[in-house]
Amino acid sequence: MTRTTSLYEPVLAEMSQVEETLSSLARVDTPWLRDMLAAVLFAGGKRMRPAVSLLAGKFGVFDPALSVPLAASLELLHTASLVHDDVVDGAGTRRGRPTAGSLFDNHGAVILGDYVFAQAAALVARTGHAEVVRLFAETMVMMSMAQLAEDRAAFDYNQTVDDYLRRIRGKTASLFAIAAQGGALLSGVRDDDALALRGYGENLGIAFQIVDDILDFSGDEREMGKPVGSDLMQGTLTLPSLMLIERYPDENPIRRLFKDRGGPEHLREAIEVVCGSEILGEAYATAKGFGDAALAALARLPRTRERESLEEIAVYVLERRT
């Protein structure tokens, strides 16, 4: 947390309040629910969405009584979607990490995720800001729609980089986008500045997800806490894979991997080919393009400590190793 903590410097006090809000949610009377919530809410996340939201709020008249609930609700929305994403399909698809579904059970994890979604909705409702509430619901729609599309596309070899970008825009970037825009709107930031901040959030989110997908090939398994290649094992084509397929459409290890639905020898080969080529560098350049777009979106805003912090976050997202 050291690295991200210093990144969030202008909003550290408010980040503590977000943490306190999350803790208070986990302080329920029912011991088993307390344990479940603690397991998913305090699993070492970077709290990047709340931070972006709070920083964006500082461009207007910041009211912690509104902005802290929104920031916490965005972290909850993120958490709930992770919990649901980790629900497995029986013995068939085993995901690479200890899932909420394995800590509890599948059905329990589903309802726990619903509970966290509901608390997110309750917190955002507390802002009483109709437009932010509307954007929040719309974000949930976009996220689940993209997740459905990703599910649907599993082990489908016929996908393009455009399909991928559309998916991560919904799955990941939409939440960063509402973080920045919603945070700004709550503080009464002018609509055009709030839209600029939305642009920052969206591009940041795309860069973030691309780097995530690169790290699934090149990351350190111990630092990441999950085995490399878990996307491919689940049949998910991300940017590096799609770049490999575009380059060698007829014959490549991913084609073979998908044909036999995840043979480990083909997986190893696919990872080696991607990591041994220039593909990761090019995928990284694509991410950097979105990171630059995020920075460019900030250009119209005053040069404050908060803007600097948002800029540093955009740089960090590209440099991070976990």
Added chain:
Amino acid sequence: MTRTTSLYEPVLAEMSQVEETLSSLARVDTPWLRDMLAAVLFAGGKRMRPAVSLLAGKFGVFDPALSVPLAASLELLHTASLVHDDVVDGAGTRRGRPTAGSLFDNHGAVILGDYVFAQAAALVARTGHAEVVRLFAETMVMMSMAQLAEDRAAFDYNQTVDDYLRRIRGKTASLFAIAAQGGALLSGVRDDDALALRGYGENLGIAFQIVDDILDFSGDEREMGKPVGSDLMQGTLTLPSLMLIERYPDENPIRRLFKDRGGPEHLREAIEVVCGSEILGEAYATAKGFGDAALAALARLPRTRERESLEEIAVYVLERRT
């Protein structure tokens, strides 16, 4: 539908608009998503929650542009919770009906449920009514909390009728309660009348769920579309079971059933003992008590066709066979 259609007579036009709203949600460009939505949204539900909500709205200045989205969102919230409730835990727990999880797959059903939740949230946000949005989120919290409690209590023999009533209050009655109260608030009905309508909805919901749980013992498998005893098979103790346990705490077939986690011969015996005793009649009397409380809650409201319709619904809920 004939029976329920005539029940909803004062709001038939608005019910068509609710149906149209739901249909329009299912008219998405993506064929597979269209099919998924059609499968869960048009599965022959009674649309009781939207009807209650619309009827309650008629006690004030009714605006279909607000009340129809709320009514549709309540049906979506109900649908989403059913979809999630049907997600199974691997081969271990097989539920008695063709589930969304079996029509699609577990993970797909989870995300589909999220999508339907999100659309529900988007529709309720459209009302722009801060208090109704807040109540909606609170209802989601109560529903998921109760569902978690039910999960947690599966195959736990040490439960009381009070535990059961608390659970169904959250799981089922909270949604009927917001249907009535929220519908009223949107039409500017006075707070105390809206609370009376909430009381109607809550008591109606409890009666509804008790009858549901009675039908799980005595219902016709073909009419119900699921095998009798499915609650007990899943380890869920409902009112009839709990009454049996209170009567014969030390020795009864449910105790034996739970000990070996669902042996079919103990299940048959448990159903026979419950159906052969006066327990179902007494459970029905309990349901009728809540039905009467629902009717009593309406006493302060003007004697309109809509009130009559709400009264008929309370009677129907007790008489229904499916």
